[in-house]
Amino acid sequence: MAMTATAGHAHADPHHIGVIIEHPGPASKRIVTAYGFWVFLLSDIVMFSCFFAAYAVLVGQTAGGPKGAEIFEQKNVAIETVCLLLSSFTCGMASIAADVRNRFWFYLGMTVTCVLGLIFLVIEFREFADLVARGYGPSRSAFLTAFFSLVGCHGLHVSAGVLWLLTMMAQVFAKGFRADVLRRMMCFALFWHALDIIWVGVFSVVYLLGSAV
Amino acid sequence: MLGKLDWSAIPFDQPIPLAAGAVVLVAILAVLAWVVVKGHLPYLWSEWITSVDHKRIGVMYVLLASVMLLRGGSDAIMMRIQQAVAYQSQGYLPPEHYNQIFSAHGTIMIFFVAMPFVIGLMNLIVPLQLGVRDVAFPTLNSVGFWLTATGALLVNISLVVGEFARTGWLAFPPLSELSYSPGVGVDYYAWSLQISGVGTLVAGINLVTTVLKLRTRGMNYLRMPMFCWTTLASNLLIVAAFPILTATLAMLLLDRYLGFHFFTNEAGGNVMMFMNLIWAWGHPEVYILVLPAFGIFSEVVSTFSGKALFGYRSMVLATMAICVISFMVWLHHFFTMGAGPDVNAIFGIASMIIAVPTGVKIYNWLFTMYGGRIRFATPMLWAVGFMVTFIVGGLTGVLLAVPPADFMLHNSMFLVAHFHNVIIGGVLFGAFAGFEYWFPKAFGFRLDERWGKAGFWFTFLGFFITFVPLYIAGMLGMTRRMQHYDVAAWRPWMIVAAIGMAVLTIGVICQIVQLVVSIRNREALRDRTGDPWDGRSLEWATSSPPPAFNFAFNPDVRGEDAYWDMKARAQQQSLEREEPEYHDIEMPRNSPTGFVCAFFATVMGFALIWHIWWMVILGGLGAFATFVVFAWRDHDEYVIPADEVAAIDRINLEERRKLVSMAGAA
Ligand code: HEM
Ligand SMILES: [Cu+2]
Numbered sequence: 101m102a103m104t105a106t107a108g109h110a111h112a113d114p115h116h117i118g119v120i121i122e123h124p125g126p127a128s129k130r131i132v133t134a135y136g137f138w139v140f141l142l143s144d145i146v147m148f149s150c151f152f153a154a155y156a157v158l159v160g161q162t163a164g165g166p167k168g169a170e171i172f173e174q175k176n177v178a179i180e181t182v183c184l185l186l187s188s189f190t191c192g193m194a195s196i197a198a199d200v201r202n203r204f205w206f207y208l209g210m211t212v213t214c215v216l217g218l219i220f221l222v223i224e225f226r227e228f229a230d231l232v233a234r235g236y237g238p239s240r241s242a243f244l245t246a247f248f249s250l251v252g253c254h255g256l257h258v259s260a261g262v263l264w265l266l267t268m269m270a271q272v273f274a275k276g277f278r279a280d281v282l283r284r285m286m287c288f289a290l291f292w293h294a295l296d297i298i299w300v301g302v303f304s305v306v307y308l309l310g311s312a313v
Numbered sequence: 314m315l316g317k318l319d320w321s322a323i324p325f326d327q328p329i330p331l332a333a334g335a336v337v338l339v340a341i342l343a344v345l346a347w348v349v350v351k352g353h354l355p356y357l358w359s360e361w362i363t364s365v366d367h368k369r370i371g372v373m374y375v376l377l378a379s380v381m382l383l384r385g386g387s388d389a390i391m392m393r394i395q396q397a398v399a400y401q402s403q404g405y406l407p408p409e410h411y412n413q414i415f416s417a418h419g420t421i422m423i424f425f426v427a428m429p430f431v432i433g434l435m436n437l438i439v440p441l442q443l444g445v446r447d448v449a450f451p452t453l454n455s456v457g458f459w460l461t462a463t464g465a466l467l468v469n470i471s472l473v474v475g476e477f478a479r480t481g482w483l484a485f486p487p488l489s490e491l492s493y494s495p496g497v498g499v500d501y502y503a504w505s506l507q508i509s510g511v512g513t514l515v516a517g518i519n520l521v522t523t524v525l526k527l528r529t530r531g532m533n534y535l536r537m538p539m540f541c542w543t544t545l546a547s548n549l550l551i552v553a554a555f556p557i558l559t560a561t562l563a564m565l566l567l568d569r570y571l572g573f574h575f576f577t578n579e580a581g582g583n584v585m586m587f588m589n590l591i592w593a594w595g596h597p598e599v600y601i602l603v604l605p606a607f608g609i610f611s612e613v614v615s616t617f618s619g620k621a622l623f624g625y626r627s628m629v630l631a632t633m634a635i636c637v638i639s640f641m642v643w644l645h646h647f648f649t650m651g652a653g654p655d656v657n658a659i660f661g662i663a664s665m666i667i668a669v670p671t672g673v674k675i676y677n678w679l680f681t682m683y684g685g686r687i688r689f690a691t692p693m694l695w696a697v698g699f700m701v702t703f704i705v706g707g708l709t710g711v712l713l714a715v716p717p718a719d720f721m722l723h724n725s726m727f728l729v730a731h732f733h734n735v736i737i738g739g740v741l742f743g744a745f746a747g748f749e750y751w752f753p754k755a756f757g758f759r760l761d762e763r764w765g766k767a768g769f770w771f772t773f774l775g776f777f778i779t780f781v782p783l784y785i786a787g788m789l790g791m792t793r794r795m796q797h798y799d800v801a802a803w804r805p806w807m808i809v810a811a812i813g814m815a816v817l818t819i820g821v822i823c824q825i826v827q828l829v830v831s832i833r834n835r836e837a838l839r840d841r842t843g844d845p846w847d848g849r850s851l852e853w854a855t856s857s858p859p860p861a862f863n864f865a866f867n868p869d870v871r872g873e874d875a876y877w878d879m880k881a882r883a884q885q886q887s888l889e890r891e892e893p894e895y896h897d898i899e900m901p902r903n904s905p906t907g908f909v910c911a912f913f914a915t916v917m918g919f920a921l922i923w924h925i926w927w928m929v930i931l932g933g934l935g936a937f938a939t940f941v942v943f944a945w946r947d948h949d950e951y952v953i954p955a956d957e958v959a960a961i962d963r964i965n966l967e968e969r970r971k972l973v974s975m976a977g978a979a
Contacts, residue, residue: 125530125867132449136522143514143556150560150590154575161581239572242581249567267941284944
């Protein structure tokens with residue numbers, strides 16, 4: 101407060117002995133934004149954990165319907181995984197391009213990321229449509245309910261990510277690499293990488309373990 | 314075209330909700346008309362509705378909570394009257410209506426009274442205590458508030474259009490599944506919580522980031538006021554727990570809308586999974602509510618005892634311990650599930666362990682008072698009343714945490730008495746203490762003490778007269794949620810409880826009168842110094858109400874009780890000093906994003922409840938468009954020039970100098 105502006109120097113905090121490390125004051129906008137977004141991502145991961153838990157509880161409840169091993173297509177899942185992992189890489193390239201303000205590489209990186217994301221979504225959609233057509237929709241059994249919800253929830257996140265990605269490209273097109281656009285780009289990149297990590301979980305828990313039994 | 318919505322949704326045959334709805338509608342229209350006719354609309358729009366100032370948003374949260382407290386309170390009065398008269402008769406409420414009332418009462422009290430009240434106080438005060446200009450995400454903060462308001466609005470719409478859930482405030486399946494609750498009641502419940510839950514999550518992220526990343530120079534962790542610590546703990550719990558609620562309700566909605574089988578009786582669904590999930594959120598929720606109240610009591614007790622908080626560090630430790638342990642005890646809500654004695658024993662012991670840090674806190678408050686110069690102003694009365702009440706509630710809680718005892722008492726009136734004991738004696742008393750304590754900071758004048766004290770005593774006595782009989786009725790075997798009963802032994806206790814409710818109501822009326830009287834006498838009650846209680850933390854270092862930018866300079870903190878310290882040093886140095894150099898200040902611009910977003914969320918929520926799919930799409934597109942428009946804005950800040958800052962700050966400094974020299978002379 102103003103009153104202390106000219107006041108004499110700090111007397112020691114009675115709890116501390118020796119050097120006091122003084123808190124330097126509010127962090128920069130970039131750090132605050134990234135930090136807040138991290139906290140959001142953590143909460144999103146908690147939400148996913150619930151669907152994982154539900155899947156773990158319900159995985160045996162097939163109610164006479166198919167088990168995981170009977171419906172999972174390893175080839176499709178492999179392509180999906182490769183797409184997502186690659187897209188994380190290209191998304192990283194786009195972030196670097198944004199940091200050095202190179203429009204060409206930024207658009208290229210983002211476009212490839214978008215295409216890979218769309219391929220992933222198309223494969224997933226076809227998997228779902230195929231299962232429903234065979235009568236193995238989510239209301240067939242509690243196992244399928246949990247499966248569709250967990251994988252679908254991830255798919256919804258990817259779809260939202262694609263929308264966000266397009267918005268980011270439009271923003272860079274219209275406004276250039278402004279500080280606030282760069283902050284948003286940083287959040288988008290965090291989001292996209294987080295989806296990748298969650299996919300690794302889905303892939304291991306649902307498809308790998310599911311095909312084993 | 315309109316989905317399930319048609320004229321049968323309006324309960325023409327039920328006079329009570331219709332009349333209540335009509336009264337509310339007329340009241341809202343009257344207020345709106347008054348606002349428009351008096352020409353206040355532009356002021357409301359630009360200063361409040363679109364404001365992103367954390368102080369204004371905090372005030373709006375508290376206002377929302379107060380209004381909803383009246384609604385939830387009316388429900389409580391209706392229930393108490395019903396149980397007083399429904400001995401060997403039907404009473405005056407049909408059963409399905411009674412079920413809606415207790416469900417709406419619980420939902421409203423937890424989500425739209427207690428939550429907005431504490432979030433509002435945290436929003437209002439925490440940035441001031443941290444010595445900063447703003448919260449981390451001002452515009453999102455406004456979005457969060459307005460989404461909470463959307464949830465409250467949807468619950469109230471259910472009064473007149475359609476019905477509310479009859480499933481209790483946690484909507485347990487399979488009762489809440491489509492086959493047993495085919496109406497729209499559960500959908501109202503789930504969508505309003507889903508939407509307001511997003512708002513709460515946003516508020517949580519915002520406050521966590523604010524406390525961790527936006528402290529003023531020198532505000533080390535172990536110098537933060539206690540209220541900032543409990544805010545941090547409470548919001549960490551929000552961030553960790555509310556996604557569980559979101560996921561659980563999403564599963565319930567998927568069951569209801571798309572025929573999924575998470576919690577159904579058929580096709581392998583698992584009802585106990587719902588219990589586990591909902592209480593994994595629900596138990597931390599209790600601490601989300603009560604931790605901020607603990608923080609308020611810490612501030613109040615230390616200020617009105619004229620002493621630093623006793624055992625500050627143990628208090629911090631206790632707070633964080635509660636934050637962690639509260640996640641490990643959820644199973645005590647269903648000891649009767651059949652998990653077996655081992656599991657029950659572990660969760661029973663874990664539950665009792667929480668009593669240790671809580672006890673630490675109570676002792677610290679008592680030792681803070683010991684040897685202090687205590688002033689029994691209204692906030693202090695609430696704090697002391699809380700300590701008495703909460704000890705009773707805590708003890709009955711420990712009793713319920715003993716599995717064999719719980720087998721006898723769960724789902725009884727004893728339980729109802731217990732949780733009201735902690736939630737009214739803890740959260741609501743804390744909210745009232747904070748309200749009385751910080752009101753002068755928010756509005757620049759104090760509240761009338763006589764009416765405030767009357768309000769406290771009636772509420773305090775009324776509380777015991779209402780709830781002690783419920784403990785007894787519970788011991789006598791009365792279960793909760795009874796529409797009517799035939800046991801003569803319960804009758805007298807229900808009548809006493811109804812009388813208690815009347816006393817409680819007088820307490821509430823006293824507080825309303827207090828507000829009116831204080832606004833009338835505001836000139837006499839004006840707080841010119843910004844420090845009406847001789848406070849210890851930084852919110853008292855600025856004027857009341859604070860300017861938009863809170864502080865002309867970021868305060869420089871040298872120890873605990875930052876402002877107390879400054880006052881002490883200023884006295885020694887007699888304040889002879891040249892004027893500091895003022896700088897321009899950048900502040901975030903107002904934005905209608907929150908309000909517009911909530912508008913579309915309301916449209917979408919309503920459409921989802923009634924299956925009006927085209928309207929759902931419209932609302933969704935609208936909300937998305939709002940965000941794109943928001944992201945497209947070019948100037949999100951405006952500048953307050955240095956001489957304006959100087960002019961505002963000089964007035965404040967002048968008053969403060971008088972204060973210090975007066976204290977020095979005394
Ligand atoms: C002002 C005095 C209050 C009275 C007289 C009162 C009365 C009642 C009554 C009669 C019930 C129904 C019990 C039953 O099922 O038989 C109830 C339930 C409940 N109340 Fe209150 N209440 C009050 C304040 C509050 C407050 C302030 C809160 C929370 C902040 C609250 C939260 C709840 C909850 C969560 C339920 C459970 C609803 C359910 O059964 O699903 N109440 N209350
Ligand atoms: Cu609990």
